[in-house]
Amino acid sequence: MPFSEAARIAMSALRANKLRSFLTVLGILIGVSSVVAVVAITEGLDRYMANQVLSLGSRSFSVQKMPDIITSRAMWLEMQKRKDVILTDMDAVKAACDACGEVGALVQVTRTVKHGRAKQPDVQVMGITENFSRIGSVRDLISGRQLIADDVDTARPVAVIGADVMDAFFGETEPLGKTILLDNHEVRVVGVADRKGKIFGESQDNFVWLPITTWRKFYGTRRSIIIQAEARTMDLMDTAQDQARVVMRARHHLGFAKPDDFSIETGETVMDFWQSATRGIYVVTIVVTAMSLIIGGVVVMNIMLVSVTERIREIGVRKALGARRRDILRQFLVESVLLSALGGALGIVGATAFSMALAAVLGGIMSADFSAPVRLWAVSLALFVSSLVGLVAGIYPASRAASLDPVVALRNE
Amino acid sequence: MSADAVPPSAPAVPPSAPPAAAAEADGSLIRAEDLWRTYVMGAEEIHALRGVSFTIAPNEYVAVMGPSGSGKSTLMNLIGCLDTPSRGRYVLRGKVVSEMNDNELAAIRNREIGFVFQTFNLLPRATALHNVELPLVYAGIPKDERMERARRALAMVDLADRMTHKPNELSGGQRQRVAVARALVMGPAILLADEPTGNLDTVTGEEIMRLFEKLHAEGNTIILVTHEKDVADHAQRTIHIRDGKIESDEKRR
Numbered sequence: 001m002p003f004s005e006a007a008r009i010a011m012s013a014l015r016a017n018k019l020r021s022f023l024t025v026l027g028i029l030i031g032v033s034s035v036v037a038v039v040a041i042t043e044g045l046d047r048y049m050a051n052q053v054l055s056l057g058s059r060s061f062s063v064q065k066m067p068d069i070i071t072s073r074a075m076w077l078e079m080q081k082r083k084d085v086i087l088t089d090m091d092a093v094k095a096a097c098d099a100c101g102e103v104g105a106l107v108q109v110t111r112t113v114k115h116g117r118a119k120q121p122d123v124q125v126m127g128i129t130e131n132f133s134r135i136g137s138v139r140d141l142i143s144g145r146q147l148i149a150d151d152v153d154t155a156r157p158v159a160v161i162g163a164d165v166m167d168a169f170f171g172e173t174e175p176l177g178k179t180i181l182l183d184n185h186e187v188r189v190v191g192v193a194d195r196k197g198k199i200f201g202e203s204q205d206n207f208v209w210l211p212i213t214t215w216r217k218f219y220g221t222r223r224s225i226i227i228q229a230e231a232r233t234m235d236l237m238d239t240a241q242d243q244a245r246v247v248m249r250a251r252h253h254l255g256f257a258k259p260d261d262f263s264i265e266t267g268e269t270v271m272d273f274w275q276s277a278t279r280g281i282y283v284v285t286i287v288v289t290a291m292s293l294i295i296g297g298v299v300v301m302n303i304m305l306v307s308v309t310e311r312i313r314e315i316g317v318r319k320a321l322g323a324r325r326r327d328i329l330r331q332f333l334v335e336s337v338l339l340s341a342l343g344g345a346l347g348i349v350g351a352t353a354f355s356m357a358l359a360a361v362l363g364g365i366m367s368a369d370f371s372a373p374v375r376l377w378a379v380s381l382a383l384f385v386s387s388l389v390g391l392v393a394g395i396y397p398a399s400r401a402a403s404l405d406p407v408v409a410l411r412n413e
Numbered sequence: 414m415s416a417d418a419v420p421p422s423a424p425a426v427p428p429s430a431p432p433a434a435a436a437e438a439d440g441s442l443i444r445a446e447d448l449w450r451t452y453v454m455g456a457e458e459i460h461a462l463r464g465v466s467f468t469i470a471p472n473e474y475v476a477v478m479g480p481s482g483s484g485k486s487t488l489m490n491l492i493g494c495l496d497t498p499s500r501g502r503y504v505l506r507g508k509v510v511s512e513m514n515d516n517e518l519a520a521i522r523n524r525e526i527g528f529v530f531q532t533f534n535l536l537p538r539a540t541a542l543h544n545v546e547l548p549l550v551y552a553g554i555p556k557d558e559r560m561e562r563a564r565r566a567l568a569m570v571d572l573a574d575r576m577t578h579k580p581n582e583l584s585g586g587q588r589q590r591v592a593v594a595r596a597l598v599m600g601p602a603i604l605l606a607d608e609p610t611g612n613l614d615t616v617t618g619e620e621i622m623r624l625f626e627k628l629h630a631e632g633n634t635i636i637l638v639t640h641e642k643d644v645a646d647h648a649q650r651t652i653h654i655r656d657g658k659i660e661s662d663e664k665r666r
């Protein structure tokens with residue numbers, strides 16, 4: 001019997017019991033849709049992270065006292081013992097790193113900023129070198145000017161503010177030339193940076209930039225700075241980091257065997273951490289949902305056994321008309337595979353709807369564009385796995401049907 | 414039924430048995446030699462058939478009669494190649510059926526036997542045409558030829574206008590005619606009918622018997638299993654079975 005014939009018989013059998021067929025594949029449907037949805041959402045998050053994190057600029061890296069990712073309190077305490085990174089370190093890196101383009105620095109505190117009676121809490125008050133906005137991704141202004149070398153050299157009390165600060169203090173009115181108050185120090189607004197939105201609900205626009213010299217006048221010189229550097233080309237990324245590392249190790253008099261007592265971070269560091277974390281979630285979720293596929297398979301096997309029992313007489317008739325064992329075997333295997341694959345297909349539809357809904361919700365929470373793409377490979381894998389489940393679940397019922405004695409089967413009422 | 418078939422206990426074929434080709438040489442279509450069929454029920458052996466021998470020539474119209482429990486159904490299963498004898502030799506159109514395996518039996522049922530059942534045994538969800546097509550599907554015949562042959566078979570039983578009807582849209586007599594068309598579509602050696610009128614009223618039953626007579630006149634070999642004398646009277650020859658043996662074998666006309 002050709003396959004198309006078996007498929008036709010199977011379809012008509014499934015159509016004859018629509019509700020039963022649907023209930024049977026529910027387990028597979030749920031299993032497949034959760035796998036596909038989890039894959040889609042994780043990938044959506046990955047992409048979102050990559051967009052946001054790597055917007056720091058893929059050619060830029062930073063040299064800092066503390067690493068970006070600290071996984072325990074003990075580690076944090078250990079890191080606290082490191083030497084501070086200081087301004088002269090920046091000058092040394094700038095002098096020695098010929099693979100570097102721009103080298104700058106930043107230092108920051110979180111403060112409440114005032115303007116008249118208005119207050120804006122939790123503002124990142126950053127002291128920067130004049131080239132800061134050129135390192136990594138260029139941050140444009142919507143009005144006014146960037147900080148310039150002269151501001152830094154003369155420690156001028158001027159500031160570029162983020163969009164959140166502008167909203168809080170000035171609304172529709174002109175912010176340029178106005179004065180804001182940082183811990184009783186007056187600074188004049190000379191520029192407003194463009195709006196970046198949020199990463200995981202955290203605003204990227206709640207900041208004030210000061211010349212680093214001005215910042216040090218306000219908040220002191222004892223705070224560790226972050227050196228921001230950019231390799232001249234993508235290819236020089238490793239070389240630039242190595243050169244910076246050599247300079248820092250020399251300045252800290254580290255012996256051969258000693259590990260770095262500073263951290264060099266790139267956007268990739270954060271990405272790597274993120275991806276290794278999500279990989280864990282991936283694997284766990286897929287294992288858990290695979291369980292539901294096993295249950296789905298058991299349900300399919302059970303219903304196939306019922307189906308065989310119901311159709312013993314039909315099997316007898318088919319055998320009387322010349323069906324061989326393998327014809328009957330194939331008929332029921334095809335039915336079982338088709339049933340499960342149908343569940344898989346419905347699961348993909350469910351997953352698409354589910355991940356679209358979740359993407360909308362997550363996008364709302366993070367107030368950012370967020371998409372959870374249902375991938376072709378996930379779809380094919382879902383169909384393949386559900387068909388495989390159907391095949392395995394169908395083997396026993398189908399071989400039972402195939403080995404029926406036609407005499408006994410025909411006598412069955 | 415939990416009965417297990419007893420495999421042939423000994424090579425039951427007599428040494429003097431003619432080779433397969435000889436079955437045709439003597440002009441017989443069916444040659445049954447000393448057929449035994451034994452079931453084991455627990456510790457007991459039950460002999461449903463105890464040495465049945467007969468031959469049937471091409472284009473014969475034979476009725477097999479007997480009360481229930483006589484072994485009539487067992488004999489029908491052997492003739493129809495649904496089962497093999499525990500002992501003895503069964504040759505159909507020169508082929509030794511009694512030595513065949515499952516797949517060979519399926520093939521011979523497909524090509525040489527046309528079954529007509531008391532309860533019609535049509536597939537309920539399939540159209541008349543598709544029901545008739547079914548043996549052709551198992552024979553591996555391509556789609557176009559299947560449709561053509563199934564249509565011709567339905568026309569032969571005067572159902573050309575009911576091809577797309579499903580069994581529940583047909584009368585009992587029409588259903589049985591679909592079953593007859595299905596039995597004939599492969600051009601089998603024998604038409605094997607088991608109580609073909611058992612589920613029909615008298616008038617419709619007569620109609621089916623007239624169809625059988627027509628098919629016989631056209632050259633088909635028909636074996637009719639029944640316990641009704643009226644039905645058996647349509648045949649030229651009646652074999653009576655009792656207690657697993659042939660009680661009588663009478664030819665008329």
